[in-house]
Structure formats: C-alpha cells, structure tokens
C-alpha cells in the first residue's frame with residue numbers, strides 16, 4: 001500500500017518536472033523566434049549610437065542595387081536609381097571605399113549605377129572587379145557552358161507562361177515571375193526547380209519574385225565582401241581591426257553578407273525592409289528613400305570627421 005503511494009507520488013513529480021521543463025523550453029523557443037524576427041532598430045534613429053566610436057576608423061561601404069539603391073519595378077531593365085542617390089553614392093565613394101554588390105551581371109549593374117570610382121561585384125559575387133584592376137575575379141568561369149545550357153532549357157520550360165521572363169547573366173540565370181498571374185507563380189518556381197534538377201552543378205535560390213539559378217561553387221555576397229575587404233586591406237595596408245564594414249541590402253541573398261558582418265568585429269549589416277523578417281542584419285531602413293537619407297547622414301558625418309583630423 002505504502003509502496004503504491006510512493007510510486008504514485010514519483011509519477012506526479014515527473015509529470016510536474018516534465019510540464020515545467022516543456023514550458024521553459026517553449027518560452028526559450030518563443031524568445032528566440034521573437035529575437036530572430038524582431039524588427040531591427042532604425043539605422044537613421046540610431047545613427048549617433050552607430051557612429052559613436054567610428055572616429056579615426058576606415059569605412060568600407062557595400063551596397064546592394066535592386067531594392068536598396070533603386071526601387072523595385074516590374075521590368076528589371078527599367079530599375080533606375082535617382083540622380084540624388086547617384087550623387088550621394090559618388091560623393092561617399094570619394095571618401096570611403098565603396099562597392100556595389102549585386103545579383104545583377106556586373107556590366108549590367110555598372111550600366112545602371114554609372115559611377116566610376118566604385119568596386120563592383122556582380123552575379124551575387126561571381127564576378128568582382130576592383131577599381132584599379134583591369135581583369136575581374138571570376139571564381140565560377142568553368143560553369144559558363146552549363147549555365148548556357150540550363151538557360152535554354154529554362155526558356156523552353158516557361159515559354160507558355162504569360163509574364164514570366166528570363167534574365168541571362170554570365171554566371172547565373174534569373175527566372176522572373178513578378179508579372180505572372182498570382183495563381184501561376186508557384187508553377188514558374190516549380191518548373192524552374194524541376195528543370196535545374198537535371199544539372200547537378202547548379203542550384204536554385206529564392207529572391208523577391210525571382211528564382212535565381214547559379215553554380216554550386218563557393219561564392220556568394222558574403223564571399224564577395226570578404227574578398228574585397230582582403231584585397232583592399234592588402235593594397236592599402238589597412239589594419240583590419242580599424243575597418244568598419246557596412247553592408248546595406250534588402251534581399252535573401254544579402255543575408256550571406258550580413259552573416260559575414262555579424263561575426264566580424266566592426267561589421268554592420270543594415271536590412272532594407274518594412275516588415276518583421278528573419279535577418280542577420282543589426283539595423284534596418286524601410287526603403288531606398290531611407291537608404292538615401294542614411295547615406296546622406298553618413299556623408300555629412302564623414303566630411304565632419306575628416307575636417308576634425
């Protein structure tokens with residue numbers, strides 16, 4: 001009788017411990033989820049805090065193009081940046097090492113930005129050209145034939161879908177579906193994924209209303225940021241601990257760069273997005289108009305800092 005009573009008590013204790021443990025784990029998971037999805041503080045409101053210990057530091061600025069320097073539009077060939085944005089980026093580039101790191105083909109990004117004293121990384125980092133170099137660094141050259149083959153198959157696969165289009169880059173393919181009827185958008189994604197399954201060297205990533213096809217090779221926007229920083233440090237004898245690296249971007253592929261800067265002392269990721277979103281960026285800006293405002297603040301701060309030296 002007594003033994004039965006003790007057994008019952010033990011069972012109750014285990015149930016209580018189990019429920020309490022479960023509740024604690026759930027609370028931790030919820031907190032983690034909330035933190036990961038938390039909207040990052042505004043980089044404009046936090047500007048003084050961000051720049052508080054930047055005096056005397058070297059600034060390396062990395063800018064995404066679509067959705068960051070230029071607003072998103074239906075036709076990728078009409079994604080222009082404003083002349084005011086161009087002016088501020090150009091002025092900043094004369095004071096800080098500035099790079100455009102885009103998912104676009106490098107020559108396309110250059111033709112939209114139209115600023116000479118910038119470093120350019122195109123095709124999500126598969127083609128990088130520093131200002132003073134004549135040759136681009138292209139870690140995925142050997143994949144060009146397979147990309148061309150895949151592009152032909154993709155064109156065939158989506159040709160009947162109204163509004164779907166293919167953007168060809170030397171080192172990748174973008175399958176756009178922004179102008180496809182809502183109910184057919186899933187089909188475009190599915191067809192693109194199915195077609196690429198036949199190419200073991202290629203992979204697919206998601207973007208904003210676009211499926212990005214690229215080689216499985218070791219490159220992305222994070223590698224591009226690291227590569228440019230290393231090259232600039234070597235060429236300019238930078239003390240890397242004194243370099244602040246800022247990346248501003250809006251899309252999934254920009255997370256590779258945010259991840260690199262998250263781990264780096266003196267790294268600052270700024271996500272351009274109005275919504276609560278999973279990100280490795282530390283701050284946020286709502287849209288290209290706010291990006292322009294932030295860049296103007298950075299320019300004024302930099303000019304003042306130079307004058308004080």
Ligand SMILES: O=P(O)(O)OC[C@H]1O[C@H](O[C@H]2O[C@H](CO)[C@@H](O)[C@H](O)[C@H]2O)[C@H](O)[C@@H](O)[C@@H]1O
Pocket residue numbers: 064065066067071072073074075076077079101102103104105167174176177178207208209210212251253
């Ligand atoms: O890394 P980014 O410079 O942001 O480039 C990412 C992709 O941007 C472009 O597509 C996006 O912008 C278009 C124009 O606003 C829009 O029509 C499309 O729906 C967006 O996905 C570009 O066309 C792609 O090549 C880039 O990979």
